[in-house]
Amino acid sequence: MTTESAIRVQGIEKSFKDLHVLRGVDFDVTPGSIFALLGSNGAGKTTLVRILSTLLKADAGSATVHGFDVAGQPADVRESISLTGQFAAVDEVLTGRENLVLIAKLRHLKNPGAIADDLLARFSLTEAGNRKASTYSGGMRRRLDIAMSLIGNPPIIFLDEPTTGLDPQARIEVWQTVKGLAEGGTSVLLTTQYLDEAEQLADRIAILHKGTIIRNGTLAELKQLLPAAKVEYVEKQPSLEEVFLALVGDTGDTDAADDDRTAGSVPAGKEQR
Template identity: 80%
Template sequence: MTTQQAPAIQVQGLEKSYKEVRVLRGVDFTVARGSIFALLGSNGAGKTTAVKILSTLLKADAGTARVNGFDVAAQAADVRESISLTGQFAAVDEILSGRENLVLVARLRHLKNPGKIADDLLERFSLTDAGARKVSTYSGGMRRRLDIAMSLIGNPPVVFLDEPTTGLDPQARIEVWQAVRELAAQGTTVLLTTQYLDEAEQLADRIAILHEGRIIVNGTLAELKQLLPPAKVEYVEKQPTLEDVFLSLVGADGGKDGDAGKHASRYASKEQR
């Protein structure tokens, strides 16, 4: 099987312990190319440890893992050229402008036309108007979008997003969700770790639940829902949630936030019907 034919990520029997604590206890999963795969679990479940192993930052005690067709242990350099990792906190320089951050990374990667690369990514992530501003003036959602944009310089085929919306407000979360959807739509494979159920439900083509170091279930959202008894049909009055109200009011202005507010309004109206 060639690199392009193989799954983007293949994990088999992955194990990792820290002294007496077994963090991963034989983890298996496969991620198809161009898909969004969510690794869902509570804090301490082993999500970040798995990502660190797949991104060659940590060595597994046992098992095998391949990313973009390359073995993470034996072909670490090839794996690093194939991936980008966005950690739990935005790794941006607040002193520089958004455009300067992007240009810096492009130059570090020795790419041609770093200015054009920066401008294209600013437009892609709806940051053109803020491109000349210092990142210290950015909102949480803007910083996260810039962080993801920086990770895409060089067009890596596989992107790891480790809890990308932790600490963000509802509007910023929706902005990041849209950015992740656009990545997959353009053919990038995304492995997303999250502890938020709604995030996995909104974004993922497949969801694996990691619990106490093991994958206890892996499938599409529809397949996971089939694990529960069939739902009973009941007619009840559905009241809008606080999130629906918040997004409807605060997201009423133009731009991305406006789109988020309109979407929330439509969602709330649909649910009430």
């Protein structure tokens, strides 16, 4: 189906006994874009994703995903989406390739081996494809997890805090993967508590606070909410990177450099000729 909005959320509410988690959430996601739902722990991000992916029923409001009503057409919604949770759901006993083949077979797709090989190449995992997933780094495991989510080419993917627990290099790998999804036409709903992640990835950012969207806009629009920046002159201090490079030089041969300094040392205040 072709829809004006990939995801449309109107007045969604959800409570767990006396705890009001969502208090009337509204937003739209444009097809082929990355929409970041930014909020602290407990803001209701995961609850909303669970409602949109038909794993949980809302108390009030409505939502459509790929043109299908979440409450009235759950089977159609599930066929249109893929959900990647906060922790990589890969089978560590299997190899990366076997994980992909398994999901392709469960989806009753033809040529599961070819599908697996294509995704391994797309996510730069070909060389590691025949290794057990238990040997993968955090970034590789998350890339494999996202690759598994893309089997069947779902038009919409939910990424619920995809970089939780990853080191900086692994986070960058995942960011590059997410950008590639949007460039390929996939609509991405990303939940995160990391400000830099939303800033790096999102076409639009919605700030979820205490169960409601308090602001929704592009990064530029959100920045306009604050007063214009003041120009101030601050004395620049060397960074640790600059100190490190100054010490090790281009070759990194610190021992040789120390020997040279020892051999050619002169008394303080005198210049060597």
